[in-house]
Amino acid sequence: MQDKILQDTRDPERVAGSCLPASPARRKRIREVRIGPLVIGGEHPVSVQSMTLTDTRDVAATVEQIHRLEDAGCEIVRVAVPDDEAASALSAIKKAIHIPLVADIHFHYKLALKAIDAGVDKIRINPGNLGGEERAKVVTRAAREAGIAMRVGVNSGSLEKEIVDKYGGPTPQGMVESALGHLRFLEDEGFSNIVLSLKASNVPRMIEACTLMREACDYPLHLGVTEAGPPSTGIIKSAMGIGYLLMNGIGETLRVSLTADPVEEVRVGWEILKSLGLRSRGPMLVACPSCGRCEVDLLELTAKVEKAIAGIKKPLHIAVMGCVVNGPGEAREADLAVVGGKEKGMLLKCGKIIATLPEEELIPALLEECEKFEVSERAAGKAMVAGA
Numbered sequence: 282m283q284d285k286i287l288q289d290t291r292d293p294e295r296v297a298g299s300c301l302p303a304s305p306a307r308r309k310r311i312r313e314v315r316i317g318p319l320v321i322g323g324e325h326p327v328s329v330q331s332m333t334l335t336d337t338r339d340v341a342a343t344v345e346q347i348h349r350l351e352d353a354g355c356e357i358v359r360v361a362v363p364d365d366e367a368a369s370a371l372s373a374i375k376k377a378i379h380i381p382l383v384a385d386i387h388f389h390y391k392l393a394l395k396a397i398d399a400g401v402d403k404i405r406i407n408p409g410n411l412g413g414e415e416r417a418k419v420v421t422r423a424a425r426e427a428g429i430a431m432r433v434g435v436n437s438g439s440l441e442k443e444i445v446d447k448y449g450g451p452t453p454q455g456m457v458e459s460a461l462g463h464l465r466f467l468e469d470e471g472f473s474n475i476v477l478s479l480k481a482s483n484v485p486r487m488i489e490a491c492t493l494m495r496e497a498c499d500y501p502l503h504l505g506v507t508e509a510g511p512p513s514t515g516i517i518k519s520a521m522g523i524g525y526l527l528m529n530g531i532g533e534t535l536r537v538s539l540t541a542d543p544v545e546e547v548r549v550g551w552e553i554l555k556s557l558g559l560r561s562r563g564p565m566l567v568a569c570p571s572c573g574r575c576e577v578d579l580l581e582l583t584a585k586v587e588k589a590i591a592g593i594k595k596p597l598h599i600a601v602m603g604c605v606v607n608g609p610g611e612a613r614e615a616d617l618a619v620v621g622g623k624e625k626g627m628l629l630k631c632g633k634i635i636a637t638l639p640e641e642e643l644i645p646a647l648l649e650e651c652e653k654f655e656v657s658e659r660a661a662g663k664a665m666v667a668g669a
């Protein structure tokens with residue numbers, strides 16, 4: 282099995298177009314796995330996914346939540362399938378949404394078969410907890426015949442007892458051994474449309490497990506810090522764990538797990554990707570922290586700008602700065618910037634002041650410029666500023 286999954290597929294071109302430094306991990310070529318119309322791995326961008334909080338049996342509520350997730354940029358959605366009624370709802374849910382649907386199943390192999398019949402694009406299972414090898418084989422065969430993908434999820438909290446005993450706890454090495462065991466089983470059944478996840482609530486453990494897994498195989502990795510908690514702490518843990526791995530070229534899809542509206546998970550997932558320069562979607566907002574030089578209520582101004590630009594789809598770099606001392610200089614990198622002053626402020630485009638306006642006119646003028654801004658102006662503006 283090692284021969285099958287350990288391949289020297291390094292590709293130095295993988296970093297082409299990325300702002301990230303080349304690293305050995307990033308040069309490794311990753312298999313492509315199709316999930317409905319979406320492909321994970323290969324040269325495809327890192328995708329953002331989430332999971333619904335609704336009762337899957339309630340089709341209307343689940344579809345409504347998925348539509349909100351789609352609007353936020355969710356590209357793959359997972360629903361829990363705890364019972365037969367939930368499995369029966371999958372077909373109607375699938376027909377009403379526009380992104381790949383993943384059924385999350387534990388313990389009940391018949392639910393997995395029913396989900397596959399319902400036309401889901403992927404099932405998230407753990408082959409070890411489907412009630413025995415024969416049942417896991419039946420599910421694997423059905424998934425293969427349906428041409429769908431499978432995510433094998435290993436969580437440090439539910440690692441097999443014998444592995445925990447062997448390693449003296451839920452270690453990264455034990456998580457990798459568990460995942461390799463599942464891979465061996467699926468490959469022996471002729472199944473390779475696999476995405477792997479190795480999750481832990483402990484960030485260093487999750488990082489080490491995914492790093493070791495990437496060394497051991499070339500299947501796409503789904504990244505996430507599990508049970509990360511409420512946004513106040515969960516966003517930090519997720520950004521550290523997922524961000525560190527992505528920065529090192531590891532990870533082909535992600536889910537930020539938060540104890541919050543899942544739309545927030547999607548927003549944070551995109552912010553992680555945007556912060557690393559891996560993908561763009563809508564504006565990226567930067568703002569100074571404010572200080573004693575500031576003559577405007579910068580917290581209020583920034584909040585207003587953030588709200589005003591929330592619906593913009595164009596990938597703009599927008600800055601909000603608090604004073605003229607550092608403001609224009611700091612905003613030079615932005616496509617558009619607002620620099621606050623005493624009862625008035627400046628609007629900048631590609632580092633050049635284009636208007637000085639009363640405070641109340643700043644945001645409407647910024648929105649107007651956002652509307653007009655062509656991404657092609659960015660390079661021309663930067664060249665002009667550099668030459669000035």
Ligand code: SF4
Nearest residue numbers: 569571572575603604
């Ligand atoms: S831009 Fe001005 S107000 Fe903002 S932190 Fe810098 S010096 Fe302070």
